[in-house]
Amino acid sequence: MELCVHVSDLRKSYGQVRAVDGVSFGVEYGRVFGFLGPNGAGKTTTIKVLTTLVHPSSGTVRIFGKDIVKHQREIKKRIGVVLQEPSFEANLTVERALELYGLMWSVPGEKRRDRARELIEKFDLASFKSMKNDELSIGQRRRVQVAREFMHDSELLFLDEPTMGLDPAARRTLLDYVNKHVQGGLTVFFTTHIMEEAEYLCDEIAIINKGRMIATDTPAGLKQKYGGVKAIEIKLKDSTTQSVMHIIRPIASGSVIETPAEGTIRISSTEAQEMLVKIIVSLSKNSVQIESVSVNPPTLEEVFLSVIGKQA
Incomplete structure (x- = not known):
């Protein structure tokens, strides 16, 4: 090289x-x-x-x-x-x-x-x-x-x-x-x-x-290596965002919870996969229907902030 x-x-x-x-x-x-x-x-x-x-x-x-x-x-x-x-x-x-x-x-x-x-x-x-x-x-x-x-x-x-x-x-x-x-x-x-x-x-x-x-x-390598934070996005079928927050908050305690649109909840966490399973089970037990679920990879900005934060 x-x-x-x-x-x-x-x-x-x-x-x-x-x-x-x-x-x-x-x-x-x-x-x-x-x-x-x-x-x-x-x-x-x-x-x-x-x-x-x-x-x-x-x-x-x-x-x-x-x-x-x-x-x-x-x-x-x-x-x-x-x-x-x-x-x-x-x-x-x-x-x-x-x-x-x-x-x-x-x-x-x-x-x-x-x-x-x-x-x-x-x-x-x-x-x-x-x-x-x-x-x-x-x-x-x-x-x-x-x-x-x-x-x-x-x-x-x-x-x-x-x-x-x-x-x-x-x-x-x-x-x-x-x-x-x-x-x-x-x-x-x-x-x-x-x-x-x-x-x-x-x-x-x-x-x-x-x-x-x-x-x-x-860029892809940095995301894979340092991108511990992933974003869960859950879209509800009929329920309002506010009506399910009492279910979401205890499970996602300590994570960043956002509501970009009515009926949509976005949670950023280093334990996204494990958290998602618990959320789906809890919503199901409470008869809350889910339209779609996605787990998004971290952005480069999230990786950058994570890496810099570890050096603070």
């Missing part, structure tokens, strides 16, 4: 604060690697080390098989980076900023103009392409910042919460555009707080907390 990114025992400290504490992982070529964690977990610091913006305190990082400290300049020529702070040159229009960025990366003139036009259309920038940075909303600046990184053909793209400030339609456009380039061979290192995005885009996910890696697997 050939790795595009290979991180071994990475540590980064700021004074007495250890932001990254012995992190190790690998990212295969042509894959999307999701890096998840709560605020202050060490995600952005890790990205800044990997993109050569800050030096590691210890450990090794190899990108394209090359040490990032010894081959910093060569590596920077082959990567793209979108950090959390959306910005571009204040005195440039959106269109000019894209073209100038392409020029900085030595993209030929006609190709540069064609690509800028394509990105303006794809990221829905046409209505404000002649506006300058300080005239744009945060979401608009973010779209420009992400589009800018596609002006050149990077081999590895770092996206640190790229959909921050974007509406749902713009988020999906961005994710689909990234996925299209991944199909063409791009490797992506991706952080987000939106679990649906991670599940939609990522081939593999690592969870970091307090500077340490605590879980790594595919």
Whole structure:
């Protein structure tokens, strides 16, 4: 297995604060690697080390098989980076900023103009392409910042919460555009707080907390390994929700009980299967008819909260 990114025992400290504490992982070529964690977990610091913006305190990082400290300049020529702070040159229009960025990366003139036009259309920038940075909303600046990184053909793209400030339609456009380039061979290192995005885009996910890696697997693998919580959904045939709660509550004591609709009860529990049997038996004894029953697997968000909670 050939790795595009290979991180071994990475540590980064700021004074007495250890932001990254012995992190190790690998990212295969042509894959999307999701890096998840709560605020202050060490995600952005890790990205800044990997993109050569800050030096590691210890450990090794190899990108394209090359040490990032010894081959910093060569590596920077082959990567793209979108950090959390959306910005571009204040005195440039959106269109000019894209073209100038392409020029900085030595993209030929006609190709540069064609690509800028394509990105303006794809990221829905046409209505404000002649506006300058300080005239744009945060979401608009973010779209420009992400589009800018596609002006050149990077081999590895770092996206640190790229959909921050974007509406749902713009988020999906961005994710689909990234996925299209991944199909063409791009490797992506991706952080987000939106679990649906991670599940939609990522081939593999690592969870970091307090500077340490605590879980790594595919989205499906994480659910299987750490998804102890499952959701029971019971739909009643004729009875009202309230009329059966005195039966449900004693059995589901300590679990999360929700009523998303009249006649529907949803219970989240680590003992879903055993609880379901008891509930069905009790409802039957009380002559309560059930229309349907389902046990749903945990969401990635439930897994994330469960894993992070164990580290508290």
